[in-house]
Amino acid sequence: MMKKKKMRFTQLLWCLLLLLGFGFLAEAILDPVDFLALQAIRKSLDDLPGSNFFRSWDFTSDPCGFAGVYCDGDRVLKDLRFLAISRNFISGEIPASLGEVRRLRTLDLSYNQLTGTIPPAVGSLPELSNLILCHNHLTGSIPPFLSQTLTRIDLKRNSFTGSLSPASFPPSLQYLSLAWNQLTGPVDQVLLRLNQLNYLDLSLNRLTGTIPVNIPTVDLSYNRFSGQISPLLSSVENLYLNSNRFTGEVPAIFVERLLSASIQTLYLQHNFLTGIQISPAAEIPASSSLCLQYNCMVPPIQTPCPLKAGPQKTRPTTQCNEWRG
Template sequence: MGSSYIWVFLLLQCKFIFLVSAILDPVDFLALQSIRKSLDDMPGSNFLTSWDFTSDPCNFAGVYCDGNKVIALNLGDPRAGAPGLSGRLDPAIGKLSALAELSVVPGRIMGRLPGTLSNLKNLRFLAISRNFISGDIPASLGDLRNLKTLDLSYNQLTGSIPNSVGSLPALTIFILCHNKLSGSVPNFSSRSLTRLDLKHNDLSGSISPVSLPPSIQYLSLSWNRLTGPVDRLLIRLNQLNYLDLSLNQFNGYIPPRLFTFPISNLQLQRNQFCGPVQLVNQVTIPTVDLSYNRLWGQVSPLFSTVQNLYLNNNRFSGRVPASLVDRLLGGNIQILYLQHNYLTGIEINPTAEIPLRSSLCLQYNCMVPPVETPCPLKAGTQKTRPATQCNEYRG
């Protein structure tokens, strides 16, 4: 019997040790309580129903622990289309000292980003997108030296992008699109940055040729007020596979080398790029949009391998290369927009049948379009540019 008592004693002792080791750190426990009080489920969401503090918080939805510390906090049901949360982000988040990951699903989280986020020295992933976060981006986020992903897109952030945030050494993904940010694009010091998305803001000024690291693969700066030449910048970014600089005020010439990059979608439309487009090799980029610029010279036959080519609303002149016409009639070019230029001719039979999946627009050039083709509404109704404009351009 004595040995039985010893085994029972040892078993109870092991259970006691297990329970002690499973108890969450008191600081983290109180922090989670404060976070819960500042949030509510939106209609249709039951994410927070599991947050019953009479049970182990490490079993709460979106809470992940390592030992007695919270290491990840994913607030809201991650399933696509699920209702999010409402409320505010409590500053107590900054007390979760071991936190490495913080995310908030789309919802109605309002207010400012807590300045206490800078206390999370282990934070590697911060994603709070598609909510209603407002105010400035705290410059103290630059203290998060281990941060790799920062996504604050689709919010209402104002002010400038702090230089300290651009200086984060470990950044790989930086997404601030669809906010109300102003000021200039900071210099980025991370040599591992691969994705930079700042589109749909109010950023202005020029971009230094050395402000972005050559590691960038995805770059979107569209829908801002950025200015100046970018040729010296672009030729350094030879790992790009996506580039969108559209709807800015960039100027200068487009470097020929850019067309040799492994880009799937090149969008430079609605800027002030000027000069001839000089190509040295066949362009293998599926979609090239250079429309609404100040480009001039002849259309290069090396564009004939592009599937969707937008050269409209520029100052191109001369004849359309026969290779483009052949590829269009063969169904290899799906979109060929050449309207609103100063083109003088195209070798195409008036009875030629353009494939149904392909689109050609030639109107408002210095020629009468030899074929009737549907054009975008923005092209207007005038088929030919006035002769006086054509004469002045040639002169």
């Protein structure tokens, strides 16, 4: 469903909850307040191309016959499981009243203009499985999420701050994206309990620490991770460690797995790495990508790097000496 005109989120949510969350009388003549709520929803939203969801909403028949409206006698059932209002111009704060929709499983408010924090009541939803709030203007810290069926959290491109608490995320998580925020502090204890992750994106924050889990795709670029690269990360298929403060040599296990095509992406550019044991004659498999430029070494092998890596092959010697202390 696409938005016709700008509406504050609290207004739209009030209409939706009135319709689906709390029920209304459906007698011969519908209550005027409920009738206006239905009209507000219908006038504010259009079907997506190819969809006829709203065709039955002609207001000449019993509202219990409308698509998406389920009644028991003269009342609408509480059956709101999926709420997706993405890619609109919704502004304002996320209302805490969403926490009253206890059976909500998917909440997608992405690509809007929402501000404020995530209400703790949303984090307390017991059956939440998918939370997608990316591309908004949300601030504050990330609250604990209590649902033990939560598998996907996407909060990228907001302005969240503070450190991550081990209690913030349940072990059921499979997808976690917190990129493009202002998060700080270590991530070690948070990730130790997330043993079902298959996608992790913490890029463009100010995070530190080590990554103790094996995940197919890990993006830690543009952070403040330092020290030597852990060999444990060699099990990752797509690894983005660029634009950090890693030092020392690249562990040999990474070269072995890269040449065997077990690693498909290995981005190490813009660090302070001093060497990698790989032959200049080595052939990188066509399915794999390696970028080493702008470190404290002369890259022994020339491989294609992304354009944003810049043209410089090595980091200035003065920077490398300063980093070594």
